[in-house]
Amino acid sequence: MTTETRAAAARRAISYYEKAGIVLTPAEKEAIEVADFGLNDLEHTGLQIVVYVNTERVCAKEMVLFPGQACPEHKHVGAPGKEETFRCRYGQVHLDVEGKTVILHPGDQYTIYPDTLHWFRAGEDGAVISEFSTRSTDETDVFTDARIVR
Amino acid sequence: MTTETRAAAARRAISYYEKAGIVLTPAEKEAIEVADFGLNDLEHTGLQIVVYVNTERVCAKEMVLFPGQACPEHKHVGAPGKEETFRCRYGQVHLDVEGKTVILHPGDQYTIYPDTLHWFRAGEDGAVISEFSTRSTDETDVFTDARIVR
Numbered sequence: 001m002t003t004e005t006r007a008a009a010a011r012r013a014i015s016y017y018e019k020a021g022i023v024l025t026p027a028e029k030e031a032i033e034v035a036d037f038g039l040n041d042l043e044h045t046g047l048q049i050v051v052y053v054n055t056e057r058v059c060a061k062e063m064v065l066f067p068g069q070a071c072p073e074h075k076h077v078g079a080p081g082k083e084e085t086f087r088c089r090y091g092q093v094h095l096d097v098e099g100k101t102v103i104l105h106p107g108d109q110y111t112i113y114p115d116t117l118h119w120f121r122a123g124e125d126g127a128v129i130s131e132f133s134t135r136s137t138d139e140t141d142v143f144t145d146a147r148i149v150r
Numbered sequence: 151m152t153t154e155t156r157a158a159a160a161r162r163a164i165s166y167y168e169k170a171g172i173v174l175t176p177a178e179k180e181a182i183e184v185a186d187f188g189l190n191d192l193e194h195t196g197l198q199i200v201v202y203v204n205t206e207r208v209c210a211k212e213m214v215l216f217p218g219q220a221c222p223e224h225k226h227v228g229a230p231g232k233e234e235t236f237r238c239r240y241g242q243v244h245l246d247v248e249g250k251t252v253i254l255h256p257g258d259q260y261t262i263y264p265d266t267l268h269w270f271r272a273g274e275d276g277a278v279i280s281e282f283s284t285r286s287t288d289e290t291d292v293f294t295d296a297r298i299v300r
Contacts, residue, residue: 021170021172022171023256024257055233057233058234058282058283058284060235060237060282083205083207084208085203085208087202106173107173107175108175111205132208132209132210134208
């Protein structure tokens with residue numbers, strides 16, 4: 001992923017945070033993480049992330065998925081692994097949890113416990129999703145697609 | 151606090167969540183907690199709360215303070231006690247942490263670690279505050295004012 005691609009995705013993500021009515025500081029806008037999961041196909045596989053806080057015990061993030069974009073299947077392992085609640089703030093989220101699909105509209109939420117395979121994608125308007133969780137550590141995410149590097 | 155007072159405060163809180171652009175489900179609106187901390191003086195001491203999630207490990211809430219309303223001084227004890235991050239979504243928050251005042255505007259946040267005395271009040275427009283924390287248990291809150299019952 002080029003620096004230019006990354007910068008364009010971050011700018012585009014800001015417009016989605018605005019649609020959701022979420023106020024970010026200038027520093028947060030500068031620090032938006034654009035994850036392509038090492039697949040270099042951001043149009044289909046990617047996630048834009050603002051991390052609010054990530055201490056030893058608690059993590060909170062605000063994530064953007066563009067229309068058609070998906071976060072690929074993975075689970076959080078560990079002792080114990082990460083627990084996370086997704087709350088849809090804008091758009092629509094198609095969340096697949098161990099083969100079962102849940103549709104989240106604004107105000108809807110779903111809690112995913114450790115060691116549970118899941119993936120999610122946005123509907124046609126994209127999506128903004130708040131995540132409330134235990135500590136985030138990318139290195140304890142196990143992706144089904146072995147090509148993925150996080 | 152009468153049932154009527156409580157219902158009026160809950161309705162008023164909904165208008166603040168709307169000002170902050172926060173979408174709540176009908177069930178969440180019905181379940182808004184109005185806390186007067188047993189002082190029966192909601193105008194000055196009180197807090198309106200929507201609990202999104204509160205598991206063994208993670209809690210997330212959305213709180214409203216009306217103009218002039220304060221949440222009285224307390225700390226979270228335990229082994230370990232509750233850790234919480236406040237993020238201002240609307241209005242202004244005057245947060246006092248062990249005697250030091252921090253002013254939070256929309257997009258600003260502050261993390262309070264266990265066993266740390268704190269209290270907070272809204273500015274003249276009221277405030278909406280997201281809280282990201284470890285598990286919430288009212289019984290492990292120790293208030294400075296011994297009259298307070300939570």
